[in-house]
Amino acid sequence: MEPIMALLLLLSIGIGICVFWPGYRLRRAIAHAFPSQFSKILRRNLPVYSRMPVDLQLQLKRLIKQFLHQKKFVGCGGQVITDEIRVTIAAKACMLLLNRPTAVYPGLKFVLVYPTAFVAPRVETGLGGGVTHANQTLSGESWSDGRVILAWDHVRNDAITSTQLSDGHDVVLHEFAHQLDSETGASNGVPYLSNRESYRRWSQIFSIEFEALKSAAATNQFSVLDHYGASNPAEFFAVVTEAFFEKSMDLARFHPELFEQVRAYYQVDPRHWN
Ligand SMILES: [Zn+2]
Structure with missing residues (x-):
């Protein structure tokens, strides 16, 4: 084979590998067994998981693996990201995707986690055009630019209350519903x-x-x-x-x-x- 042809062949193989690499890595991540410590977290922090039919449990585990592979968790305000944080948030978010032929939050890139409620600046324009700057304390926030921000103590508290009598509040479900809406x-x-x-x-x-x-x-x-x-x-x-x-x-x-x-x-x- 001519050297130039060999070079072109190598280049085309290289391009092919680059094109298919993300899909290959995702398939590999999904093919891995669901870690037993993740299952323990699910049973502890998502009590409904144990009562779901087996096919939904399997779907949820596959979606969680994809979510954890594709989204980056970032600790803010000194929060250290643990498996419990990643799996609990991914599980709640992926409950909204069960049985639906949809991508896993394609626009979402980052999940930012604070230890507790965080302060977000707000700019409001009044009827007369006057602009007001204020700070608002939040337990969660969803942005259409690919970010969800959550306060871990609220997420964990929602998980605890849902094991007893649910109060109807869940900050993860709330913010990820906003993500679906903004798609x-x-x-x-x-x-x-x-x-x-x-x-x-x-x-x-x-x-x-x-x-x-x-x-x-x-x-x-x-x-x-x-x-x-x-x-x-x-x-x-x-x-x-x-x-x-x-x-x-x-x-x-x-x-x-x-x-x-x-x-x-x-x-x-x-x-x-x-
Ligand atoms: Zn909201």
């Missing part, structure tokens, strides 16, 4: 749906339920849904997601049409595990 390019409480009719029904039912929650919040009436969901449609979808997984019986009982919309979207029925 469309607009964080407006409407994630990707399957067809035009699905969008029509979703808009119809979510609009009615959002207005009902706004009324409940304004008059301080009890609702299965946290009043924070009345802030805007994006928060409403995140709060509904928390209630769907954490208080599925109550949501189905008091908001059957809303429950059915979310059940059709998430493709699971948490009433079977709760």
Whole structure:
């Protein structure tokens, strides 16, 4: 073979390896056995895992392996990243992907973890155009530029309360619902749906339920849904997601049409595990 041909052949093989390398590494990561210490963390911090059907448990473990392979965890404010932090957050995030033919948060690159609630600067523009700078203390935050930020003590507390009587709050479910919402390019409480009719029904039912929650919040009436969901449609979808997984019986009982919309979207029925 001519030297130039040999060089071209080597180059093309090299390019081929580069193109397929990430997929190869992902397949290898997924093919590895799920570590037994990860299973212990799942049973301890995600009690519903033990009550899920076996096929969902297997799906969840595969999704967790992919999530941990693709997303980088960064400790902030002195937080050291441990397996417990990585597996607990990945498990909760991946519960939103079960049974759905979807990528694993393709826009997400980093999960930043603080030991406790963190302070985020806020800039607000008033009606007259005046700009206000303020600091807000948060337990979680989702950004469409590929970041989710979480306070570990809140994540761990949600895991503990879900082993007892759920309070309907879960910061990981909340922030990753925002990630799904922002995949469309607009964080407006409407994630990707399957067809035009699905969008029509979703808009119809979510609009009615959002207005009902706004009324409940304004008059301080009890609702299965946290009043924070009345802030805007994006928060409403995140709060509904928390209630769907954490208080599925109550949501189905008091908001059957809303429950059915979310059940059709998430493709699971948490009433079977709760
Ligand atoms: Zn939110």
